[in-house]
Amino acid sequence: MFDLGFSELLLIAVVALVVLGPERLPKATRFAGLWVRRARAQWYSVKSELERELAADEMKRSLQETREAMRALDERSRSAGESVRREFGGMRDQVLHGLDPSSPASTVAPVDAAGDGGPGPHEAIGPGAGLARAPEAPVSSAPDAVDAETDDPRR
Numbered sequence: 001m002f003d004l005g006f007s008e009l010l011l012i013a014v015v016a017l018v019v020l021g022p023e024r025l026p027k028a029t030r031f032a033g034l035w036v037r038r039a040r041a042q043w044y045s046v047k048s049e050l051e052r053e054l055a056a057d058e059m060k061r062s063l064q065e066t067r068e069a070m071r072a073l074d075e076r077s078r079s080a081g082e083s084v085r086r087e088f089g090g091m092r093d094q095v096l097h098g099l100d101p102s103s104p105a106s107t108v109a110p111v112d113a114a115g116d117g118g119p120g121p122h123e124a125i126g127p128g129a130g131l132a133r134a135p136e137a138p139v140s141s142a143p144d145a146v147d148a149e150t151d152d153p154r155r
Protein backbone atom coordinates (compact mmCIF):
# COMPACT_ATOMS: atom_id res chain seq x y z
CA MET A 1 0.00 0.00 0.00
CA PHE A 2 2.47 2.61 1.17
CA ASP A 3 5.98 2.17 -0.07
CA LEU A 4 7.95 3.18 3.02
CA GLY A 5 11.55 2.15 3.21
CA PHE A 6 13.83 2.05 6.22
CA SER A 7 15.11 5.59 5.60
CA GLU A 8 11.56 7.05 5.54
CA LEU A 9 10.64 5.24 8.78
CA LEU A 10 13.81 6.48 10.46
CA LEU A 11 13.01 10.07 9.41
CA ILE A 12 9.44 9.76 10.82
CA ALA A 13 10.81 8.37 14.12
CA VAL A 14 13.30 11.24 14.51
CA VAL A 15 10.60 13.87 13.80
CA ALA A 16 8.24 12.17 16.29
CA LEU A 17 10.98 12.09 18.95
CA VAL A 18 11.70 15.79 18.46
CA VAL A 19 8.01 16.82 18.43
CA LEU A 20 6.66 14.54 21.18
CA GLY A 21 9.69 14.15 23.34
CA PRO A 22 11.02 11.05 25.05
CA GLU A 23 8.23 10.87 27.70
CA ARG A 24 5.20 10.87 25.37
CA LEU A 25 6.71 8.93 22.41
CA PRO A 26 6.10 5.38 23.80
CA LYS A 27 2.46 6.20 24.62
CA ALA A 28 1.92 7.74 21.15
CA THR A 29 3.53 4.70 19.52
CA ARG A 30 1.17 2.32 21.37
CA PHE A 31 -1.79 4.49 20.42
CA ALA A 32 -0.76 4.52 16.74
CA GLY A 33 -0.24 0.71 16.85
CA LEU A 34 -3.74 0.27 18.31
CA TRP A 35 -5.30 2.30 15.51
CA VAL A 36 -3.31 0.44 12.86
CA ARG A 37 -4.49 -2.91 14.31
CA ARG A 38 -8.11 -1.71 14.34
CA ALA A 39 -7.83 -0.46 10.77
CA ARG A 40 -6.38 -3.81 9.64
CA ALA A 41 -9.06 -5.77 11.50
CA GLN A 42 -11.77 -3.65 9.89
CA TRP A 43 -10.18 -4.09 6.47
CA TYR A 44 -9.99 -7.88 6.90
CA SER A 45 -13.60 -7.94 8.11
CA VAL A 46 -14.82 -6.02 5.06
CA LYS A 47 -12.65 -8.15 2.78
CA SER A 48 -13.96 -11.44 4.20
CA GLU A 49 -17.57 -10.20 4.00
CA LEU A 50 -17.08 -9.31 0.33
CA GLU A 51 -15.51 -12.71 -0.34
CA ARG A 52 -18.46 -14.46 1.34
CA GLU A 53 -20.94 -12.46 -0.74
CA LEU A 54 -19.04 -13.21 -3.93
CA ALA A 55 -18.93 -16.91 -3.03
CA ALA A 56 -22.67 -16.87 -2.32
CA ASP A 57 -23.36 -15.15 -5.66
CA GLU A 58 -21.16 -17.68 -7.45
CA MET A 59 -22.98 -20.51 -5.67
CA LYS A 60 -26.36 -19.06 -6.69
CA ARG A 61 -25.19 -18.70 -10.29
CA SER A 62 -23.90 -22.25 -10.33
CA LEU A 63 -27.16 -23.52 -8.82
CA GLN A 64 -29.18 -21.62 -11.43
CA GLU A 65 -27.05 -23.06 -14.27
CA THR A 66 -27.50 -26.55 -12.83
CA ARG A 67 -31.27 -26.05 -12.61
CA GLU A 68 -31.38 -24.89 -16.22
CA ALA A 69 -29.33 -27.88 -17.31
CA MET A 70 -31.62 -30.21 -15.38
CA ARG A 71 -34.71 -28.63 -16.97
CA ALA A 72 -33.21 -29.05 -20.44
CA LEU A 73 -32.28 -32.66 -19.69
CA ASP A 74 -35.77 -33.33 -18.31
CA GLU A 75 -37.34 -31.81 -21.41
CA ARG A 76 -35.13 -33.89 -23.73
CA SER A 77 -35.84 -37.09 -21.81
CA ARG A 78 -39.60 -36.41 -21.81
CA SER A 79 -39.61 -35.77 -25.55
CA ALA A 80 -37.52 -38.89 -26.18
CA GLY A 81 -39.82 -40.93 -23.95
CA GLU A 82 -42.87 -39.58 -25.75
CA SER A 83 -41.41 -40.44 -29.16
CA VAL A 84 -40.59 -43.96 -27.93
CA ARG A 85 -44.15 -44.32 -26.60
CA ARG A 86 -45.58 -43.22 -29.96
CA GLU A 87 -43.29 -45.60 -31.85
CA PHE A 88 -44.16 -48.56 -29.63
CA GLY A 89 -47.84 -47.62 -29.81
CA GLY A 90 -47.63 -47.69 -33.61
CA MET A 91 -45.90 -51.06 -33.48
CA ARG A 92 -48.53 -52.38 -31.07
CA ASP A 93 -51.31 -51.18 -33.35
CA GLN A 94 -49.64 -52.86 -36.33
CA VAL A 95 -49.34 -56.14 -34.45
CA LEU A 96 -52.87 -55.99 -33.03
CA HIS A 97 -54.61 -54.94 -36.25
CA GLY A 98 -52.48 -56.96 -38.64
CA LEU A 99 -49.81 -55.78 -40.98
CA ASP A 100 -50.74 -53.95 -44.16
CA PRO A 101 -48.76 -55.59 -46.99
CA SER A 102 -48.38 -52.29 -48.83
CA SER A 103 -46.80 -50.45 -45.89
CA PRO A 104 -43.00 -50.32 -45.57
CA ALA A 105 -43.23 -51.52 -41.97
CA SER A 106 -44.56 -54.90 -43.16
CA THR A 107 -41.05 -56.21 -43.90
CA VAL A 108 -40.77 -57.60 -40.39
CA ALA A 109 -39.04 -60.97 -40.24
CA PRO A 110 -41.33 -63.92 -39.41
CA VAL A 111 -41.15 -65.49 -35.99
CA ASP A 112 -39.30 -68.80 -36.07
CA ALA A 113 -39.82 -71.85 -33.91
CA ALA A 114 -37.58 -70.46 -31.16
CA GLY A 115 -39.82 -67.38 -30.94
CA ASP A 116 -36.99 -64.87 -31.14
CA GLY A 117 -38.27 -63.17 -34.30
CA GLY A 118 -35.16 -64.02 -36.31
CA PRO A 119 -35.07 -66.13 -39.43
CA GLY A 120 -35.23 -69.87 -39.14
CA PRO A 121 -32.20 -72.03 -39.84
CA HIS A 122 -33.02 -72.37 -43.54
CA GLU A 123 -34.65 -69.01 -44.21
CA ALA A 124 -32.94 -66.24 -46.09
CA ILE A 125 -33.69 -62.55 -45.63
CA GLY A 126 -33.59 -59.86 -48.26
CA PRO A 127 -34.31 -59.59 -51.97
CA GLY A 128 -34.51 -62.96 -53.63
CA ALA A 129 -35.16 -64.66 -50.34
CA GLY A 130 -37.25 -67.38 -51.93
CA LEU A 131 -34.76 -68.06 -54.74
CA ALA A 132 -31.84 -69.63 -52.92
CA ARG A 133 -32.33 -71.91 -49.96
CA ALA A 134 -29.72 -73.76 -48.03
CA PRO A 135 -29.94 -77.53 -48.37
CA GLU A 136 -31.62 -79.24 -45.47
CA ALA A 137 -29.43 -81.40 -43.26
CA PRO A 138 -30.20 -85.13 -43.55
CA VAL A 139 -31.81 -86.71 -40.53
CA SER A 140 -29.62 -89.38 -39.04
CA SER A 141 -31.27 -92.72 -38.66
CA ALA A 142 -28.31 -94.80 -37.60
CA PRO A 143 -29.30 -98.35 -36.58
CA ASP A 144 -26.70 -98.46 -33.82
CA ALA A 145 -28.16 -95.48 -31.93
CA VAL A 146 -29.63 -96.69 -28.66
CA ASP A 147 -32.19 -94.77 -26.63
CA ALA A 148 -31.27 -94.13 -22.99
CA GLU A 149 -34.59 -95.49 -21.74
CA THR A 150 -34.28 -98.77 -23.64
CA ASP A 151 -31.76 -101.50 -23.15
CA ASP A 152 -28.23 -100.27 -23.45
CA PRO A 153 -25.88 -102.93 -24.90
CA ARG A 154 -22.97 -101.43 -22.97
CA ARG A 155 -24.44 -102.25 -19.55
